[in-house]
Amino acid sequence: MTAAPISWFLVLAAVLFGLGALGVLIRRNIIVIFMSIELMLNAVNLVFVAFSRFLHAIDGQVIVFFVMTVAAAEAAVGLAIIISVFRNRETINADDLNLLRW
Amino acid sequence: MSPIVFGILAILLVMSGLGVVLARSPIRSAMSLVMTLFFLAVMFLLLDAQLVAALQIIVYAGAIMVLFLFVIMLLNLQEEPAALGRVGLRYGASFIVSLFVLAAAHFLTTGTLQPGNAMADAVAPGFGSTEQIAERLFTQHIFAFELTSFLLLVAVVSAVVLAKKNLQ
Amino acid sequence: MHETASAVAIHAPYLWLIVALPALGVLIQLFLGERLGKGAVTVVAPAVIFGAFLVAAYSFLQVWGSPPGTSLELNLWPWIYAGSLHVDVALRVDALSGVMIMIVTGVGFLIHVYSTGYMHDDESFARFFTYLNLFMCAMLILVMADNLPLLFVGWEGVGLCSYLLIGFWYQVDANASAGKKAFIVNRVGDAGFLLGLFLIYWNLGAGPHTLSFGELATHAHEIPLPVVGLATLLMFVGATGKSAQLPLYVWLPDAMAGPTPVSALIHAATMVTAGVYMITRMNFLFVLAPQTMAVIATVGALTAIFAASIGLVQNDIKKVLAYSTVSQLGYMFLAVGVGAFSAAVFHLMTHAFFKGLLFLGSGSVIHGMGGEQDMRKMGGLKHHMPWTYRTFLVGTIAIAGIPPLAGFFSKDLILAHAFATFPVLWGLGMCAAAMTSFYMFRLFYMTFEGECRADEHTKHHIHESPASMTVPLMILAVLSIVGGWVGLPEFVLWGNRFDEFLAPVIHAAHGEHLAESTEIILMLASVAVAVGGWFTARTFYVTRPELPKQLADSWADLYETLSQKYYVDEIYDAVFVQPIFVLSNWLWRFFDVAIIDGLVNGAASFVSGNSSVWRRLQTGNVQHYAVSMLVGAVLVLGYFALR
Numbered sequence: 001m002t003a004a005p006i007s008w009f010l011v012l013a014a015v016l017f018g019l020g021a022l023g024v025l026i027r028r029n030i031i032v033i034f035m036s037i038e039l040m041l042n043a044v045n046l047v048f049v050a051f052s053r054f055l056h057a058i059d060g061q062v063i064v065f066f067v068m069t070v071a072a073a074e075a076a077v078g079l080a081i082i083i084s085v086f087r088n089r090e091t092i093n094a095d096d097l098n099l100l101r102w
Numbered sequence: 103m104s105p106i107v108f109g110i111l112a113i114l115l116v117m118s119g120l121g122v123v124l125a126r127s128p129i130r131s132a133m134s135l136v137m138t139l140f141f142l143a144v145m146f147l148l149l150d151a152q153l154v155a156a157l158q159i160i161v162y163a164g165a166i167m168v169l170f171l172f173v174i175m176l177l178n179l180q181e182e183p184a185a186l187g188r189v190g191l192r193y194g195a196s197f198i199v200s201l202f203v204l205a206a207a208h209f210l211t212t213g214t215l216q217p218g219n220a221m222a223d224a225v226a227p228g229f230g231s232t233e234q235i236a237e238r239l240f241t242q243h244i245f246a247f248e249l250t251s252f253l254l255l256v257a258v259v260s261a262v263v264l265a266k267k268n269l270q
Numbered sequence: 271m272h273e274t275a276s277a278v279a280i281h282a283p284y285l286w287l288i289v290a291l292p293a294l295g296v297l298i299q300l301f302l303g304e305r306l307g308k309g310a311v312t313v314v315a316p317a318v319i320f321g322a323f324l325v326a327a328y329s330f331l332q333v334w335g336s337p338p339g340t341s342l343e344l345n346l347w348p349w350i351y352a353g354s355l356h357v358d359v360a361l362r363v364d365a366l367s368g369v370m371i372m373i374v375t376g377v378g379f380l381i382h383v384y385s386t387g388y389m390h391d392d393e394s395f396a397r398f399f400t401y402l403n404l405f406m407c408a409m410l411i412l413v414m415a416d417n418l419p420l421l422f423v424g425w426e427g428v429g430l431c432s433y434l435l436i437g438f439w440y441q442v443d444a445n446a447s448a449g450k451k452a453f454i455v456n457r458v459g460d461a462g463f464l465l466g467l468f469l470i471y472w473n474l475g476a477g478p479h480t481l482s483f484g485e486l487a488t489h490a491h492e493i494p495l496p497v498v499g500l501a502t503l504l505m506f507v508g509a510t511g512k513s514a515q516l517p518l519y520v521w522l523p524d525a526m527a528g529p530t531p532v533s534a535l536i537h538a539a540t541m542v543t544a545g546v547y548m549i550t551r552m553n554f555l556f557v558l559a560p561q562t563m564a565v566i567a568t569v570g571a572l573t574a575i576f577a578a579s580i581g582l583v584q585n586d587i588k589k590v591l592a593y594s595t596v597s598q599l600g601y602m603f604l605a606v607g608v609g610a611f612s613a614a615v616f617h618l619m620t621h622a623f624f625k626g627l628l629f630l631g632s633g634s635v636i637h638g639m640g641g642e643q644d645m646r647k648m649g650g651l652k653h654h655m656p657w658t659y660r661t662f663l664v665g666t667i668a669i670a671g672i673p674p675l676a677g678f679f680s681k682d683l684i685l686a687h688a689f690a691t692f693p694v695l696w697g698l699g700m701c702a703a704a705m706t707s708f709y710m711f712r713l714f715y716m717t718f719e720g721e722c723r724a725d726e727h728t729k730h731h732i733h734e735s736p737a738s739m740t741v742p743l744m745i746l747a748v749l750s751i752v753g754g755w756v757g758l759p760e761f762v763l764w765g766n767r768f769d770e771f772l773a774p775v776i777h778a779a780h781g782e783h784l785a786e787s788t789e790i791i792l793m794l795a796s797v798a799v800a801v802g803g804w805f806t807a808r809t810f811y812v813t814r815p816e817l818p819k820q821l822a823d824s825w826a827d828l829y830e831t832l833s834q835k836y837y838v839d840e841i842y843d844a845v846f847v848q849p850i851f852v853l854s855n856w857l858w859r860f861f862d863v864a865i866i867d868g869l870v871n872g873a874a875s876f877v878s879g880n881s882s883v884w885r886r887l888q889t890g891n892v893q894h895y896a897v898s899m900l901v902g903a904v905l906v907l908g909y910f911a912l913r
Contacts, residue, residue: 004108009149011207012112016119016138018203021900023123025195025893031128031174033893035135038166039122042142045154053149056225058238061154065239068161069250073257075166079173080264086177087267098890195897202904209911 009050016043028094030082034075041071107148115141126181128174132167139163150230282332282342285361287325288371289410291318295403303396315399316382319406323375330368339774340364343416350419355471356478360416366775369615370413370547373622377539378406380742384630385531387738388637398438398529405431409540413547417482418467421548425463425512428541429456435536436528445527452521459511459518466504470555473497487554495558502555502562506569509545515573515603519596520839526588530633533588538595538629539622546602546618550611553776557609567607567688571695571702574600576836578705582712583822583832586643587632590713594669595625597702601684604695610687612772616757617680619768623753624668624677627746628710631662634735634743635717640728645713650722654732659718661743666714668750670707671800676754682796683757683766686789700799707803715811759793761786 016039023036045064052060085097118141121134139162146155228234239247295318303311329342341364350357363371382402389398408431412424430453437449471481473493479485493501509515514522514537525537536542549556549566556563574597581593598621605614636643638655652659668675671682681703689696722729734740757768810817822829831837 004105007210008108008112009145010210012115014203014206014210015116018199019116019119019123021202022195022199024896025199025900026192027123028893029128029179031170031177031179032122032125032131035122035131035170038135038162039119039138042139042162045158046142046145049146049149049151049154052151052230053225056229058229058234059242061151061230061235062238062243064151064154065157065235066243066246066250068157069254072161072166073253075169076257076261077264079169080261083173083176083265094893095891097892101888101890191893191897195900198897198900198904202900202907205904205908205911 006050006054010047013043013046013050016040016046030085030094030097033094034078034082038071038075041067104148108145111141111145111148115145128179129171132170132174135170136163136167139167150225152230153232153235154230278337278340279343280332280336280340282329282344282363284325285329285342285344285363285414286346288322288329288375288414289361289407291322291325292403292407292410294318296400296407299396299400299403303400306396308390308395311396311399312386315403316379316386318403319375319379319382322406322410323372323379326368326371326375329363330372333363333365333368334771338365345416354476354478356480357417357419358480359420360480360482361414362416362483363414364775365772366547366550366615367413369619369772371410373619374406374409374413374540377622377626377746378409378535380745381531381535381539381626381630384534384633384739384742385529387736388531388633389529392529394438398435401431401434401438402531402535405435405536405541409544412544416484417480418470418486419481421551422463422467425508425544425548426460428536428544429453429460429512432456432525432536432541435532436525438528438532442527448521448524448527452525455518455521456511459508461508462504462506462511463508466501466508469497469501469504473501483551486552490555490558493555498555499559499561502552502559503565505552506549506562506566509549509603510569511545512548513542513545513599513603514596515545515569515600516576519573519577520842522596523589523592523835526586526592530588530629530636533592534626534629534633537592538625542595542599543602543618543622546599546606546614549603549606550615550776553611556606563607563609564692565607567604567692567695570600570603570605570607571688571698572600573597574604574702575698575705576600578702578709580832580835581709582705583829585645587635587645587648587713587717588629588643590645590709591625591628591632594628594706594710597706598625598669600702601681601699604688604699605684608687608691608695610684611776612766612769613680613683613687613757615772616768617684620668620676620680620750620753623746623749624665624675627661627665627743627750628669630739630743630746631658631665634658634739635662637735637739638732639724640731642724642728645716647724647728648717648722649720649724650718651732652718655734657734657740657743661740661747662714662718664747664750666710669710670804671703671796672707672804673797674751674754676750676752678796678800679754679757679759682793683759685796686792689788689792700795703796704799704803707800708807711804711807712811715807719812720815759789761789 020036020038020040020043023039024033027033027036045067048060048064048067052058052064089096091097115138118134118138122131122138125131125134139158143155143158143163146152146158295315298306298314299311306314332342333340341362343363344361346359346361348356349359382399385398385402389395392398405428408424408427410424412421412428415421415424433449433453435449436452437446440446440449470486470493471479474489475492490498507518511518522537522542526533528536556566577593577596577600581590581597584590584593598617602614602617602621605611605617634655635648635651635658638651638658639648642648664675668677671678673679685696685699685703688699722732724732757766758764760766834840
């Protein structure tokens with residue numbers, strides 16, 4: 001039986017990426033924004049793995065390895081920042097964090 | 103069988119993704135994301151990426167999401183109140199994102215970016231196994247590996263410093 | 271047409287000393303004057319001038335002892351080398367500038383000595399001598415310059431020093447204004463000078479030009495005649511400003527606000543003669559423009575009589591002398607205009623002697639009277655100030671033109687040449703001579719003879735001036751007596767040695783020669799006129815003192831007009847000054863404020879307004895920024911996808 005063509009995987013990844021982007025743009029809770037970013041990263045991982053399978057190159061999965069590591073580091077630091085912000089301003093509503101306004 | 107499995111998984115993924123984005127409560131969002139990660143792990147298995155799938159569950163769902171949940175509970179976040187007067191952004195963003203996705207879908211399947219159907223090729227045995235990844239990782243990408251470990255060190259230090267309470 | 275005798279140029283490496291010594295004096299007094307005190311300045315300032323005088327005398331004797339046409343030259347360094355201009359800083363002492371440097375340093379030295387006495391109680395003693403030395407430096411540059419641009423440097427320099435010295439007591443507003451007036455009116459003249467200079471340069475042929483007088487003399491014929499006429503006219507305008515002729519004389523009477531030694535040195539003996547000197551220097555060009563010469567002669571004669579008429583009724587002793595100076599300068603220009611250049615320089619020299627003497631004498635009077643300058647409050651001073659009285663009498667006789675004193679020979683020479691060329695101008699000159707004699711003796715009688723009309727307090731303090739002031743007076747008196755004997759009429763004794771000496775520098779024809787008999791008749795007429803003026807003055811102020819008042823009353827309007835100097839200052843104010851004020855005001859309000867400020871402020875407010883619109887992009891909301899990024903990404907991808 002035929003496996004799913006790769007383009008399907010890519011379209012799926014695009015949809016997931018779009019969902020993640022939507023979350024980043026629409027939600028005001030910063031934690032949720034972060035999670036949407038993670039979703040986007042995962043969509044990218046899917047693309048890498050799909051191409052790795054498609055091109056018979058293991059490097060794609062190695063890259064995924066790195067992406068995950070970076071995502072972990074980023075999540076840790078980002079959450080620490082969020083805690084800091086919450087301590088100072090008692091809010092994590094993105095609308096309220098507009099100090100760089102004109 | 104693969105297309106059917108793929109289809110079911112795809113639908114489940116999209117639904118849980120929607121759950122992440124649309125859930126009111128952050129806890130629900132986090133739970134949806136965990137589910138998404140699990141489904142993605144299965145998807146990776148479908149693509150002969152065994153180690154990556156395992157790592158996905160262990161690292162992503164197991165560590166990162168736990169961290170998220172810790173923070174959510176630490177900050178005792180409540181439900182997000184309804185948006186006031188931010189409708190324009192919502193609609194605009196939705197529109198643009200859908201444009202993007204639709205365009206990507208179009209071009210990937212029928213347009214110039216179509217890669218073809220070469221998925222049918224069988225892969226060599228041992229493809230996606232730990233040995234193969236390890237071999238590539240520790241020889242060709244050794245420099246990136248070392249840098250990444252350094253990056254992790256930096257992340258640990260900065261997370262500690264940032265989250266520390268100010269000494270009085 | 272005189273050709274220059276073999277123009278030999280001797281390299282004279284010491285010439286720069288003549289200019290450098292006064293400059294050294296300036297530096298010493300400028301930086302150390304306050305610290306060293308009055309005693310040191312009293313020695314240093316005249317000493318540097320005396321040093322310059324010695325070097326000048328040496329140079330003069332060199333020229334005198336050499337064959338005619340010799341000149342001492344010194345090229346110091348290259349100055350302006352741009353395009354076809356190759357102007358150097360070069361000094362030159364020939365017969366003409368030799369005479370000038372002798373006059374300038376000699377009379378200048380005497381006046382410096384005089385000033386040490388006159389300015390003794392002034393607190394800005396050092397500053398005075400700084401300016402005075404600076405003036406000497408600039409004047410010497412002017413007369414020793416070998417080219418027109420360097421002459422102009424000296425020209426401007428003396429103008430600056432004139433401003434500084436007229437407004438020396440600047441704490442009084444009127445003095446500062448007088449200084450400004452002098453400078454601004456001079457500026458008008460200088461514009462003419464520069465335009466003339468540019469015209470000349472523009473019309474010279476090809477090749478590098480040094481603009482030295484030798485070069486200009488050889489190339490003068492290359493310039494088209496209409497240009498020559500215009501250029502010389504413009505340069506005469508410059509001379510008009512510097513030498514106080516119609517219509518730019520108005521600054522000189524006001525310049526009397528400065529200390530009297532300044533009036534003597536700058537506004538009698540040296541600076542005001544710069545115009546005459548310049549034209550004489552450029553005589554090779556002026557003789558090519560007979561129309562300009564006619565204009566010069568006419569302006570000179572008219573100025574002579576115009577100023578003399580004003581001097582008839584002035585009551586301030588220095589104002590009389592000021593108008594007298596304007597009048598005598600008119601004679602010099604009359605001489606130049608009729609081609610008698612050496613006669614003009616001769617009169618320049620004698621005038622330096624007797625006018626310097628008269629000014630210094632008046633300074634002595636003012637000093638003795640405790641600052642009083644109104645002649646109506648003077649009188650009978652001959653008993654209190656004998657030396658001043660005697661020397662002043664010598665000066666008065668000299669300026670009236672009574673032989674054998676200096677003024678007679680020089681003035682008569684001018685009038686003789688005038689008669690030969692434009693008899694009408696001779697007539698004007700004679701009238702002016704009559705008036706000159708009259709008002710000078712009027713001044714003399716009012717000041718020194720009769721009863722003293724001063725108040726009690728002043729009377730007690732009248733005293734003769736110290737030796738530092740009277741000795742220069744005596745020296746100048748001697749010069750006023752014998753100074754004319756170098757330029758005797760041709761048929762008397764040794765003739766006109768002065769003219770012979772200057773001949774190599776003057777390229778002009780000497781004008782028609784008058785018959786000996788005509789000359790003698792003219793001389794007698796001059797003497798008669800001079801004596802007549804004296805006699806009238808004596809009648810009016812000694813024998814029948816009620817006459818002046820009667821005459822003034824019966825001709826009240828004329829008297830008033832003369833007294834008010836023909837209202838020239840008021841006319842200038844109405845015609846030139848006020849319109850310029852109005853124009854400036856309008857320009858300020860319309861142009862400066864509205865347009866220029868508007869442009870500048872407008873640029874600023876444009877940027878400000880613009881940015882207040884664009885700054886709204888910075889909402890501080892990260893998600894807004896993310897939207898922009900997404901839009902951008904989509905566009906880029908779309909472009910690549912659609913390609």
